[in-house]
Amino acid sequence: MLSLKHLAVSSFSENIAYIHKDCEVYKVDDILCLTKVEIHGGIKPICAFLQVVDDEDIVSVNEIGLNTEAFKKINLPEGANVSITTAPTAPSLVSIKRKINGNILSAGEYSSIINDIISNKYSNMDIASFLVASGSFMTTPEVLALTESLIGDDVIHWDNESIVVDFHCLGGVPGNKTDIIIAAIVAAYGLPMPKTAAPSLTSCAGVADTFSVLANVNIDENKFKSIVKNNRAAIANYNYLPIAEASKMIASVERHLGLLQTQHLAASILAIKIAAGVTHLVLDIPVGPTSRIKTTTEAMRLRKIIEYVGDMLAIEIDVVITDGSEPIGNGIGAVLEARDIMKILRNKDDAPQDLLEKSLFLAGRVLEFDPQLRGGQGYVVAKEILTSGRALDALNKIIYAQGKAAQPKIGHLTRDIVAAQSGVVESIDNARINKIGVLAGATHYSGAGLDLLKKVGDSVEQGETLYRIHSINSTDFAFANSVVDGNTGYEINSKGNF
Amino acid sequence: MLSLKHLAVSSFSENIAYIHKDCEVYKVDDILCLTKVEIHGGIKPICAFLQVVDDEDIVSVNEIGLNTEAFKKINLPEGANVSITTAPTAPSLVSIKRKINGNILSAGEYSSIINDIISNKYSNMDIASFLVASGSFMTTPEVLALTESLIGDDVIHWDNESIVVDFHCLGGVPGNKTDIIIAAIVAAYGLPMPKTAAPSLTSCAGVADTFSVLANVNIDENKFKSIVKNNRAAIANYNYLPIAEASKMIASVERHLGLLQTQHLAASILAIKIAAGVTHLVLDIPVGPTSRIKTTTEAMRLRKIIEYVGDMLAIEIDVVITDGSEPIGNGIGAVLEARDIMKILRNKDDAPQDLLEKSLFLAGRVLEFDPQLRGGQGYVVAKEILTSGRALDALNKIIYAQGKAAQPKIGHLTRDIVAAQSGVVESIDNARINKIGVLAGATHYSGAGLDLLKKVGDSVEQGETLYRIHSINSTDFAFANSVVDGNTGYEINSKGNF
Numbered sequence: 001m002l003s004l005k006h007l008a009v010s011s012f013s014e015n016i017a018y019i020h021k022d023c024e025v026y027k028v029d030d031i032l033c034l035t036k037v038e039i040h041g042g043i044k045p046i047c048a049f050l051q052v053v054d055d056e057d058i059v060s061v062n063e064i065g066l067n068t069e070a071f072k073k074i075n076l077p078e079g080a081n082v083s084i085t086t087a088p089t090a091p092s093l094v095s096i097k098r099k100i101n102g103n104i105l106s107a108g109e110y111s112s113i114i115n116d117i118i119s120n121k122y123s124n125m126d127i128a129s130f131l132v133a134s135g136s137f138m139t140t141p142e143v144l145a146l147t148e149s150l151i152g153d154d155v156i157h158w159d160n161e162s163i164v165v166d167f168h169c170l171g172g173v174p175g176n177k178t179d180i181i182i183a184a185i186v187a188a189y190g191l192p193m194p195k196t197a198a199p200s201l202t203s204c205a206g207v208a209d210t211f212s213v214l215a216n217v218n219i220d221e222n223k224f225k226s227i228v229k230n231n232r233a234a235i236a237n238y239n240y241l242p243i244a245e246a247s248k249m250i251a252s253v254e255r256h257l258g259l260l261q262t263q264h265l266a267a268s269i270l271a272i273k274i275a276a277g278v279t280h281l282v283l284d285i286p287v288g289p290t291s292r293i294k295t296t297t298e299a300m301r302l303r304k305i306i307e308y309v310g311d312m313l314a315i316e317i318d319v320v321i322t323d324g325s326e327p328i329g330n331g332i333g334a335v336l337e338a339r340d341i342m343k344i345l346r347n348k349d350d351a352p353q354d355l356l357e358k359s360l361f362l363a364g365r366v367l368e369f370d371p372q373l374r375g376g377q378g379y380v381v382a383k384e385i386l387t388s389g390r391a392l393d394a395l396n397k398i399i400y401a402q403g404k405a406a407q408p409k410i411g412h413l414t415r416d417i418v419a420a421q422s423g424v425v426e427s428i429d430n431a432r433i434n435k436i437g438v439l440a441g442a443t444h445y446s447g448a449g450l451d452l453l454k455k456v457g458d459s460v461e462q463g464e465t466l467y468r469i470h471s472i473n474s475t476d477f478a479f480a481n482s483v484v485d486g487n488t489g490y491e492i493n494s495k496g497n498f
Numbered sequence: 499m500l501s502l503k504h505l506a507v508s509s510f511s512e513n514i515a516y517i518h519k520d521c522e523v524y525k526v527d528d529i530l531c532l533t534k535v536e537i538h539g540g541i542k543p544i545c546a547f548l549q550v551v552d553d554e555d556i557v558s559v560n561e562i563g564l565n566t567e568a569f570k571k572i573n574l575p576e577g578a579n580v581s582i583t584t585a586p587t588a589p590s591l592v593s594i595k596r597k598i599n600g601n602i603l604s605a606g607e608y609s610s611i612i613n614d615i616i617s618n619k620y621s622n623m624d625i626a627s628f629l630v631a632s633g634s635f636m637t638t639p640e641v642l643a644l645t646e647s648l649i650g651d652d653v654i655h656w657d658n659e660s661i662v663v664d665f666h667c668l669g670g671v672p673g674n675k676t677d678i679i680i681a682a683i684v685a686a687y688g689l690p691m692p693k694t695a696a697p698s699l700t701s702c703a704g705v706a707d708t709f710s711v712l713a714n715v716n717i718d719e720n721k722f723k724s725i726v727k728n729n730r731a732a733i734a735n736y737n738y739l740p741i742a743e744a745s746k747m748i749a750s751v752e753r754h755l756g757l758l759q760t761q762h763l764a765a766s767i768l769a770i771k772i773a774a775g776v777t778h779l780v781l782d783i784p785v786g787p788t789s790r791i792k793t794t795t796e797a798m799r800l801r802k803i804i805e806y807v808g809d810m811l812a813i814e815i816d817v818v819i820t821d822g823s824e825p826i827g828n829g830i831g832a833v834l835e836a837r838d839i840m841k842i843l844r845n846k847d848d849a850p851q852d853l854l855e856k857s858l859f860l861a862g863r864v865l866e867f868d869p870q871l872r873g874g875q876g877y878v879v880a881k882e883i884l885t886s887g888r889a890l891d892a893l894n895k896i897i898y899a900q901g902k903a904a905q906p907k908i909g910h911l912t913r914d915i916v917a918a919q920s921g922v923v924e925s926i927d928n929a930r931i932n933k934i935g936v937l938a939g940a941t942h943y944s945g946a947g948l949d950l951l952k953k954v955g956d957s958v959e960q961g962e963t964l965y966r967i968h969s970i971n972s973t974d975f976a977f978a979n980s981v982v983d984g985n986t987g988y989e990i991n992s993k994g995n996f
Binding site: 007 | 506507509550622714755
């Protein structure tokens, strides 16, 4: 038996066990090999990856150290006696090999894979294998099976609500934070909208990142439920809610790999929304040559899959295909996006009109889920709620209830990217703009990002500013600067015949 | 700047950096995310994955801890000042996405991928993605490009030798350690055979594991070269030679995933042999329904790829397709296999005849690389060398030169698996037998494994022993026992009409 020790090391969702190289209970005969072990002594054995220590101060020969993730899961005090055995290979790994070989997996196989992931029987490497193997093709029934498995056992129930709405955007377009404006309008209207939001996977800022600039988004389930009850909406970081755990583990690997397959994304979004108790969902798929979804054909194929899965799982989904040809709004990065949102809610003259119009259009679609509302009235009602200031009031109440954030500053290291020639902005490359924003530090610092002063169709003079880079950290700033000169992401048509 | 600290933790080829959660130099704002950083201060920046520590005894707020792998690579003393930045995404990851989408990658792309792997820019997750993405199909030119990239810059040169031979088996058949017998015969004959051997990837024992029971296999390049010079052969664990580093990193991930794609295997084997300076190679592909390669068609396809790559890289390869329908020899597991090998070299009556004959046949093929030898004489010469005891003498000299091992004991926990009925052994399932041996502990303890007393075609009486399980560790023993009853891996034809 070994004596349990907690090493306060956080390793991002992977369990790690540390044993001394001279440990007598478990012979470390081959340190060239990754080894998975099971640790027994708690209510259930836990799986962990072995790392070998050569320092008695970290772990002694009679001890086993567990990192924070594993220590939480084994739920035993330090000094408890535990034993270890080599972990058997997760049985569902066979299915992954079947998938690599081009087979269609059954619902039972998806369920086993997801259960093994939740039980920490998969390393991040194994999860990566699963994602890549299933990334090249999945049939519609496979997407359904994956979605069902991802929902899990813990679903939030909204008693006494016949309709629970939410909105989600598939992403790929910088800026474009309609979500928060929609939530404000819907809350003011009175439909319950428990919005689950994620931090960014690959973009400059996720909805959770942007709203975190205004309010605390890391709220627990009880707070989430009470705020929705009292204010009709809340915007919570879903990582802090006890739902769809496997989705989170997969997202962590996807984020690292920078690999987002649309079918995984669809399954993951629907699973989270269903687990959050949503009954009616508006899903925005922006289409554009530099967006995530590049063609209408691709968007239609995805729409069919989502509608099928939604129908099978009894969630009402209104898929809206929108224009994703250029960034939406001016700000890109959490603080700059929050600024745009507040301008719109405050009915400022300089509020970005594209973000305003898109938000009203989509909020209208959400409102039309209400059987009480006359068909086609959604947009008009949404606009009235916004212009009257009721949306701003509703959002302020939600911010107050979640906990107002100390608004961070916009990055003070700035550079204006100017037009090399006079003409008309012909196109803005979403992917390029996102990349420059990420390099400027947007994923690490909410105040970093880009502020777009010109959009497609705008006339510019040579030397006039197209956009401004904002950084907090000088290394990021230098990095963004070194890259932007090669390609600004803007194309200017100098003939002016746009 | 942060002060460098070595944490004596070995993490199996991945670089890990530990920083305190309150570190002021690098803001840890999102511990839900896997983060790759670059650490500057050494001659070249090194990449590492970040883990967050909440214990001043492990690292303080002004320190950065590096695990043993990373500390070796940065090559700076403890206390040195270093700085960290977010690591850019490895550029070649784009190619992996292209491969997932079904594209054929260029030689330049393979070269970039392998360079990024060697520079530790890939996490194990990224390597897993690469293996899975390229696992479903690779064109022959892609296998060539991968092989060339894997060879790397460091190649062992054998001055004054016009022919440098080696032998390799593609695996999939338990027992079957012809390699060591072949090396003994070839050494006695006088051709130089610098055999690079690997520890087991998925089997009960690799050639390096089996020979480590007799001699020290973890020898360095100088010793390897001098032993081959003086004794004409040596058998070295290639992990201890400074060649084909990327192959080792890939093998570590493959081993963990239990995922061996034949095209990766072919590229990896050829790269290691070429980097070891081999000019003439006999490659054994055992074919059988429960072996790695299941059909002659598959073996032929692989043979063509290997011959093409060999021709392009100017290594002479004699691919031999052999019978892989059942285990070869009696012992399975390092100690039991070494016992069989010594019985054969000592010309014992109870030496396994199948292993003996196969070894002579293959040794003959290796000897025929010698232009001095008359065509077709290889087998006869090999047999004469073996029966005269010259092969035994040659191997004993090699063992003495490498350093004789303290031979471990055969596992004392035993169980006889007996025939449920009388009849004739109709088939033995390689994969099943390997699995039972692995469960019995063969990959962890050289003395664990199986001893096959009956082979295909043998008559057995009900209750007679088919094979014996040997374990060192009682947990492994219980595990093997719990599994063997479901399926022993033997099929007995009770009618006797074999």
